Amino acid sequence: MSDFSASAGLMTQEELDIYRSTQPSEYTLYFVPLVWALDMVTKAREEGYIRFDRAVEILTNEITSFRSKLGTIFAYDWVNPPLVYTQVS
Known part of the structure; x- marks a missing residue:
């Protein structure tokens, strides 16, 4: 950054x-800010800014899903396509 x-x-x-x-x-x-976001959700629940456990669950699932998708995109960067695919137009 x-x-x-x-x-x-x-x-x-x-x-x-x-x-x-x-x-x-x-x-x-890449995942460090997402860990911070999860910590913020936990603190918001503890401090009463989020009233329901279900809301915490939904937020946590969405952040985790986003992190998983970032991991998938990151994995694409590791795999080099064969040269033949780069030459097809």
């Missing part, structure tokens, strides 16, 4: 620093 993320308001400078210090590998950092 670049400083643009902080200046655009996508994350605070503190979050950007934590994100950068999490792991040196670019391949495992």
Whole structure:
């Protein structure tokens, strides 16, 4: 992530620093903000901002589903298509 993320308001400078210090590998950092989102859902329930456990379950399932889909997209990047497919128009 670049400083643009902080200046655009996508994350605070503190979050950007934590994100950068999490792991040196670019391949495992995509899910860190999603973990933060899950933590926010849990805290919101504990603090009474979310009234029903079912709402927590739905939010958690949606975030987890999004993370799974990101993993699928990420997996596509690992597989190189045979050269013949790149030459077909």
